[in-house]
Amino acid sequence: MQQQVLEVTNARFIPHVRALIEEGRTVRFRAMGWSMRPLIEHARDDVLLSGYGAATPQRYDVVLAATDRGGFVLHRIVHIDGDRYTLQGDGNWRGVEHCTRADIIAKAVAFYRKGHAQPLRTDSRTWRCYSRLWVALRPVRRILLGLYRRWRALRSEEHTSELQSLRE
Numbered sequence: 001m002q003q004q005v006l007e008v009t010n011a012r013f014i015p016h017v018r019a020l021i022e023e024g025r026t027v028r029f030r031a032m033g034w035s036m037r038p039l040i041e042h043a044r045d046d047v048l049l050s051g052y053g054a055a056t057p058q059r060y061d062v063v064l065a066a067t068d069r070g071g072f073v074l075h076r077i078v079h080i081d082g083d084r085y086t087l088q089g090d091g092n093w094r095g096v097e098h099c100t101r102a103d104i105i106a107k108a109v110a111f112y113r114k115g116h117a118q119p120l121r122t123d124s125r126t127w128r129c130y131s132r133l134w135v136a137l138r139p140v141r142r143i144l145l146g147l148y149r150r151w152r153a154l155r156s157e158e159h160t161s162e163l164q165s166l167r168e
Contacts, residue, residue, distance in 0.1 A: 005030075010072045014105065017064065021051040021106045028112075035089030036062070036074065038148045039130065045113045047074060049106035057085065057101065060131040062108040062122065067097040074108065078135055090134055093142040 017027050027049045031040045040047070049064055057063060061077050065087060075097060079086035085104065087097045110119035120127055137144060 007032075014064075014066075014072050017049065018105050021049065024051065026050045026109070027106070031074065033074075035091045036076075037091035037145070039090055039113070039134075040074075040111060041113075044115075045111055047108050048110040048112070048119060050109045051106055052104070057104055057107065060128070060135060063087070064105045064108075065097075065099040066103040066105070067099050069097060072105075073097055076131070076135070078138075088138075091145060093138070093145060 013029075017029075020027050028046055029049075030043060031045050031047050032042060034042050039045075057077055057080075059077050059080055062074060063077060063085075064072065064074050065085070066072055067087070073087060073089065075087035075089045075092075077085050078088045078096065083100050085099050085101070087099060088095070108122055110121045112119050122128075122131075134141075
């Protein structure tokens with residue numbers, strides 16, 4: 001059975017997500033955008049969100065939040081100063097966003113990568129190590145992301161040439 005994909009704007013989607021989270025439910029959706037590369041790929045990976053309840057957001061958490069620029073992002077908390085949170089996408093080497101605790105809608109509790117049924121949970125040792133390492137590598141992230149993009153482009157070219165040779 002083929003899945004139907006429905007794309008909606010954040011302005012229409014986020015209020016529904018917020019309502020479900022406030023009811024105590026979880027929400028799973030396909031990630032769109034490139035800002036959380038290399039771990040979360042655009043239009044390929046799914047995100048599972050849950051509410052914080054009485055818990056406090058922590059550094060390294062990936063959160064869905066309204067930003068001070070008026071948009072919504074699914075980015076990592078890289079710094080906390082009182083009630084002010086600094087967010088940055090894993091695929092960004094420079095830009096950051098800011099929000100308050102009240103702006104944080106949900107936290108990511110798992111990611112379903114590459115179509116796998118088994119999620120990568122954010123409370124796993126693998127995820128915690130990745131998170132801390134990636135944030136620590138921020139000074140060289142531009143170089144790492146450039147290498148990653150080149151590697152992905154090469155793989156795409158190889159895949160394209162393989163398909164062409166199969167057709168011949």
